[in-house]
Amino acid sequence: MIPGEKKRRSATEKRWLLRELLQRKSLTVMPGGFSPLYARVAEEAGFETFFLAGSQLSAFLYGVPDSGIIGLRDLVDHARHMAARTNIPIFIDADTGFGNAVNVHYAVTECIHAGVAGVQIEDQESPKKSGISSGRRCITIEEAVGKYRAAISARDALDPSFVICARTDALGAENSSFEEALDRCIAYVQEGGVDFIWLNSVQTREQLARACKEIPAPVLTIWGGAQPAPTLEEYEQLGVRIALYPTLAASSGLQAAWHVLHDFRSRGTEALLKWGQSIENSPFGRAHLDHLTGAAEVRELEELYLPESVKRNYESTWGHKDMLASVLQELQKTHHESNSS
Structure with a gap:
């Protein structure tokens, strides 16, 4: 470890940390996105864990919808970079496990080797649909239980600390109901052996309270009902263990890029000036890429390690330490001078 470097947790340490979060009686908030950089931002902001969303991986890496288009290799290669660059547990979205129980066995093996802390596998029929869109169909409970048992078996053979989550997308799916979703969740714990449950797109606070009471494992959820959604305090009172905001980092970044690029196209450098001012006025300061x-x-x-003969000369060479900051500062200077004249 180089001097001053923060001690990095091992993959197993991060897996046990995720397990500790699940065993708390208090709520854990898990933001999500798709990149190592967003995961680092979440860590810097004080969040204890981060989610790699399949929808965002599809969108930002390939520009395609969340329809089962990406594969196992896409997922684990990207997840490996996220796990390597962060010191908090990374929880990843493995869609349906990329096939049946046989595929799930190998998918979990690869996810463990990627160094992440845990994985969710949903009970949709392949090819899957986005968990928040229409057109979803679920496989039978019996087939889903078999997939989760295969996941647990693969996990136990490599690292029992790795965390397996079963996600049911039954709410809003064809020929389904809350009662079936609840039955599925209970079966996935009691028969499948998973560590916790993701009850997706829950519709009411009453349903959520009942699910958290009857499911014999910690419950993660994202809200799918009428607005306003429960507050974090309400989630905790209802018994939720993890409140997931699966696309928060990526969707906010996308919206910022959408706004700035359109504004820059419309107003030119005046748009950059206004954007720079909003950054300077932020109570959280600027995001520093170097850091x-x-x-x-x-x-x-x-x-530490290069001989003197090949070390770089940083004294007589120069570069742009922060190109964006320099541009914004120059624009602000010009703007101030024009207003003074």
Whole structure:
């Protein structure tokens, strides 16, 4: 470990940390997105865990909808980078496990090798649909239980600390109901052996309270009912263990890019000036890419291990430390001078 570097948790340590979060009686809030950088931002903001959403992986890496288009290799390669660059547990979306129970066995094996803390596998029929869209169909409870048992078996053979979550998408699916969704959740714990349940798109507070009482495992949820959604305090009172906001980081970043690019196209540098002012006025300051990506470690490694003859000359060379900040500062200076004249 280089001097000053934060001690990195091992994959197993992060898995046990996720298990500890699940055993708390209090609520854990889990934001989500798709990239190592967003996961680092969440860690810096103080969140204890982060979710890799399949919908965002599909959208941001390939520009395609969440319809089962991405594969196992896409997922685990990306997840590996997220786990390697963060010190908090990464929980990932493995869709349907990319096939039947046989595929699930190998998918879980690969996810464990990727270094993440846990995985969710949903009970949809392949090819899946987005968990928040219409057109969903679920496989039988019996087939789903078999898939979860295969996941547990693969997990136990490699690292029993790895966390397996069963997600039911029965709410809103063809020929389904809340009662069936509840039956599925109970079976996935009692017969499938999963560690916790993701009850997707729950519709009412009453349903959520009942689910948390009757399901014999911790419950994660995202809200699918009428607005306003429960507050974090309400979620905790209802018995929810994890409140998931699966696309929060990525969707907010997308909306910011949508706004700034349209505004820049419309108003030119005036738009950048206004955006820069909003950043300066933020109570949380600017996001510094060098810090989030660990750029200082490169200099430390060079200083420690490179011979003097090949070390880089940082004194007589120069670069743009923060191109965006420089542009915004110059625009603000120009704007101030024009207003003063």
